[in-house]
Amino acid sequence: MRKYVFVVLFTLVQTVVIGQEKQRTLLWNAGPQNAWERDFAYSPLVYRGGSTGFSFGFISASEKKIDEVYMHYARIPMENEFGAGMIGTQASIMTYTFYKASWLPSKWMIGWSNNNALSLRNFQDSQNFNPRFDFHTSFGPAIRYESVFGKNEQWRYSFQGHWQVIGFLFSASYVTSPPDAFLHEQPTFNAFLQSIRFFQPFQQQDLGMINQVFYKLTNGNEFGLGYRFNFSNLVNEQRSQRAAGHYFIQFNFQL
Amino acid sequence: MNKRFSIHNWFFISIIFILGACEEMLTPPRPASSPQVVFDHLWNDINNRYSFFEEKQVDWNAVREKYSPRLFATMTEHELFDVLGNMLGELEDGHVNLLSTFDRSRNWLWYENFPLFYNQQLIEQVYLRTNFWIIGPLQAQTLDDDVLYVNYRSFERALTEQHMDQIMFLMRTHKGLIIDVRSNGGGNLQNALNIMARFTDEEVIYGQQRFKSGPARNDFTPWAPLRITPSSGSTYLGNVAILTNRRSFSTTTFFAQMGRSLPQVRLFGDQTGGGGGIPVFAELPNGWTYRFSGSQAIDLEGNHLEFGVQVDEDLTSFLMVRAGRDHFIDTAVSWLKGQSE
Numbered sequence: 001m002r003k004y005v006f007v008v009l010f011t012l013v014q015t016v017v018i019g020q021e022k023q024r025t026l027l028w029n030a031g032p033q034n035a036w037e038r039d040f041a042y043s044p045l046v047y048r049g050g051s052t053g054f055s056f057g058f059i060s061a062s063e064k065k066i067d068e069v070y071m072h073y074a075r076i077p078m079e080n081e082f083g084a085g086m087i088g089t090q091a092s093i094m095t096y097t098f099y100k101a102s103w104l105p106s107k108w109m110i111g112w113s114n115n116n117a118l119s120l121r122n123f124q125d126s127q128n129f130n131p132r133f134d135f136h137t138s139f140g141p142a143i144r145y146e147s148v149f150g151k152n153e154q155w156r157y158s159f160q161g162h163w164q165v166i167g168f169l170f171s172a173s174y175v176t177s178p179p180d181a182f183l184h185e186q187p188t189f190n191a192f193l194q195s196i197r198f199f200q201p202f203q204q205q206d207l208g209m210i211n212q213v214f215y216k217l218t219n220g221n222e223f224g225l226g227y228r229f230n231f232s233n234l235v236n237e238q239r240s241q242r243a244a245g246h247y248f249i250q251f252n253f254q255l
Numbered sequence: 256m257n258k259r260f261s262i263h264n265w266f267f268i269s270i271i272f273i274l275g276a277c278e279e280m281l282t283p284p285r286p287a288s289s290p291q292v293v294f295d296h297l298w299n300d301i302n303n304r305y306s307f308f309e310e311k312q313v314d315w316n317a318v319r320e321k322y323s324p325r326l327f328a329t330m331t332e333h334e335l336f337d338v339l340g341n342m343l344g345e346l347e348d349g350h351v352n353l354l355s356t357f358d359r360s361r362n363w364l365w366y367e368n369f370p371l372f373y374n375q376q377l378i379e380q381v382y383l384r385t386n387f388w389i390i391g392p393l394q395a396q397t398l399d400d401d402v403l404y405v406n407y408r409s410f411e412r413a414l415t416e417q418h419m420d421q422i423m424f425l426m427r428t429h430k431g432l433i434i435d436v437r438s439n440g441g442g443n444l445q446n447a448l449n450i451m452a453r454f455t456d457e458e459v460i461y462g463q464q465r466f467k468s469g470p471a472r473n474d475f476t477p478w479a480p481l482r483i484t485p486s487s488g489s490t491y492l493g494n495v496a497i498l499t500n501r502r503s504f505s506t507t508t509f510f511a512q513m514g515r516s517l518p519q520v521r522l523f524g525d526q527t528g529g530g531g532g533i534p535v536f537a538e539l540p541n542g543w544t545y546r547f548s549g550s551q552a553i554d555l556e557g558n559h560l561e562f563g564v565q566v567d568e569d570l571t572s573f574l575m576v577r578a579g580r581d582h583f584i585d586t587a588v589s590w591l592k593g594q595s596e
Contacts, residue, residue: 036282043538044286044296081285082542125354125544126536173468175304175535175549180468184479209277229277237468245278 024255025059029226031248033074037088039121039132041172041238047086047121049078053246055228066109066144068096072228074244085124089131090244092117092230096160098144113142113162115206117232119242129177134234138167138199138206154216156224164206167199171236180237197236205233212250222252288541290326290335296539297339297353301346303470306532306548310559311347318345336360336543348548348561349504350534355543365528365563369501370571372524373437377581378406388425391418392446395425402591403429404584407450410442410506414449416488423453423489431591432491433584435498441505441530451513452486454495454520459483461516462509462560466533466550481552483513494594495520496587499566505530511564512554521590522566524583531560 033053038046053074060067076088093116098109115138120131142162149155170192173180179195182188199206212226228246233239286292302315322342326335332355340353340360353360382404387396392412395405403425407414426432434450463478497514499507499522508527514520532548539545552560568586575582 034276034278036278038283042536044540045538045542046283046285048282080538080542084538084542084544123536125538128534128536173466174474175467180466180476183466184477231277231281241283243278243281245276 022060022062025061026253026255027055027057027059027070027250028253029055029248029250031246033076033244033246035074035076035078035088035090035242035244037078037086037119037121037240037242039123039238039240041132041174041240042121042123042126043080045080045082045084047078047080047084047088049076049088051076053090053228053244053248055246055248055250059252064100066096066098066111068098070094072246074246076244087120087122087124087131088242089120089122090118090242094162096142096144096162098142098160107145107147109144109146111142111144112139113164114139115162115164115167115208115230117206117230119232119240121240129172129175132172132177132240134169134171134232134236134240136164136167136169136199136204136206136232136234138164138204140164140166140206156214156216156222157212158214159209159211161209162207164199164204165201169197169199169204169234169236170195171197171234171240172238174237199234203235205231207231214250214252220254222250224250224252226250286540288539289328290330290338291328293335293539293541293543294323294326294339294342297545298342300537301343301547304467304535304547304549305346305351306467306475306551307346307348307559307561309472310551310561313346318342321345332541333357339543343545343547346547348532349528349530350532350546350548353543353545365504365530366501369525370573371438371500371502372570372576372581372583373500373502374581377579378435378584381579382581382584388421390421391415393418393422395422397429398433398584399588399592401428401430401595402433402588403431404433404435406435407439409439410444410446410510412442412446414446416449416486419449419453419486420488423491426491426493430595431494431496431588433496433498433587433591435584436503436507436510437498437500437524437583438502439504439507440502441507444506444509447506447510447513448483449486451483451510451517453488453490454492454517455483455485456490456492457485459513459516460555461513462552462554464550464552475551478553481509483516492519494591496591497522498524498583498587499527499564500525501528501563503527508560508564509552511566512552512560515564515567516555521568522564523568523570523587523590524566525569525571526563526565529561529563531562 034050036048055072057070095114098111122131144160146158181191181194208230214222214224231243344362460480462481465475531552533550534546535549
């Protein structure tokens with residue numbers, strides 16, 4: 001019993017200490033998301049559409065370092081120029097870590113990012129092997145700019161961009177929805193390992209940015225407008241490309 | 256609002272919109288869709304991903320040489336459709352089609368030149384009559400006191416566990432079962448498995464399957480067994496007759512092969528039409544869609560299901576035909592009655 005009391009007290013103390021050192025923020029945003037996708041295994045045509053995208057995230061910021069996590073989801077009905085339909089589901093968990101560097105101007109930070117992105121493509125006219133999919137987890141450099149302005153510095157503009165250069169890729173197969181290794185009998189874990197490909201620089205691309213303006217309320221919370229863009233070009237058994245632009249209203253809640 | 260605030264405000268909001276719509280700016284241009292481009296796209300994709308070139312001894316390069324000269328820049332879409340459709344027809348595969356808004360190309364030689372020995376009106380008048388059961392997609396009737404006749408028109412119509420529970424219930428008072436899948440063009444393989452799972456109490460391997468995995472002719476995944484897993488519901492382990500003809504295609508071919516793998520099941524009629532490759536769907540630069548076989552399936556002796564499943568009792572002789580009767584059904588009833596005696 002004493003052990004549990006100690007653990008609880010220790011955790012509380014640490015939380016207070018950390019809370020003093022770092023500013024923690026929960027964020028939620030939503031807004032229209034436009035996207036296009038092209039999966040050469042099915043079609044050379046571009047499918048485009050729009051729907052609503054949602055993100056939920058967490059930011060931990062100290063004087064020298066910022067950690068961010070964004071979870072994003074959108075389910076977007078798309079069409080090609082001939083009216084054929086496809087439902088695209090885009091989900092991702094994106095993390096950023098930024099550091100202040102002494103050699104950088106004060107408004108700039110540099111760091112790295114990790115994108116874990118899933119794309120599902122359900123083609124209306126394809127009766128078999130739906131959905132086709134890609135999942136990649138990748139890492140790369142990231143950069144951030146932030147400027148505070150206004151009479152009471154209640155306005156804040158920030159821009160951050162990332163470029164994924166290395167990682168892993170897991171995709172639909174040459175003709176089917178499951179990767180080839182899942183099409184014959186073997187342990188699932190082995191099939192999974194055999195299905196993973198390297199996300200190689202200049203062969204696969206994933207890059208994006210978040211561009212946003214916030215207004216700070218008197219209680220420290222913020223609301224603002226933003227635009228998030230991401231582009232992927234993935235080459236595995238087949239090539240797939242997609243881009244999405246998400247305009248959103250965001251609320252930041254200080255913890 | 257002071258000037259400094261206003262300038263920054265508008266500057267940064269402007270940046271959002273200037274940098275916005277990147278997805279629009281990066282949208283790829285529409286691909287060319289001239290007759291030659293469309294032809295090349297189709298020929299190349301079939302060349303890379305079609306699964307039966309060697310088994311059918313199709314020289315796809317020769318096919319290109321044959322059809323490419325028929326293209327010309329000012330041809331109408333109907334003319335282009337005919338060239339592409341005829342080119343695909345060279346594959347003689349019921350799972351290969353070109354689909355546009357105005358037509359669907361096909362090669363149905365796998366059944367068109369064969370008698371089907373199937374007369375729906377005769378079956379309804381003589382065998383199903385008016386008081387048959389309609390159990391989901393199945394039509395069922397008792398024949399000759401204790402044989403249950405079940406007619407399944409298309410595996411595209413969903414067959415649930417509840418439907419099969421009802422068939423199992425009926426089999427308590429019947430001594431034999433006929434499943435008529437003549438002219439059933441296929442559909443969802445799971446429906447076939449839902450039936451066969453009731454006819455075994457142990458796992459049965461009925462064939463093997465592999466998928467195209469690359470552009471070379473022999474780029475395939477390793478062979479993987481095709482299995483019937485017994486149902487957790489009630490089962491019937493008595494005799495079953497399956498009736499097939501040349502128009503029993505695709506999933507119906509798999510269904511027939513499942514039946515061949517079970518000792519108490521006997522196939523009557525004519526061999527199935529084949530369709531052993533699972534169709535892959537794709538789209539051309541001009542918006543037409545097409546499909547083609549992207550896999551292979553073989554029976555336990557290594558015979559390709561693409562060329563059909565042979566029956567245990569061939570009933571294709573016209574000498575067996577009797578006016579006003581369906582000799583496939585009558586032969587199956589006789590076999591079942593003989594087995595139950």
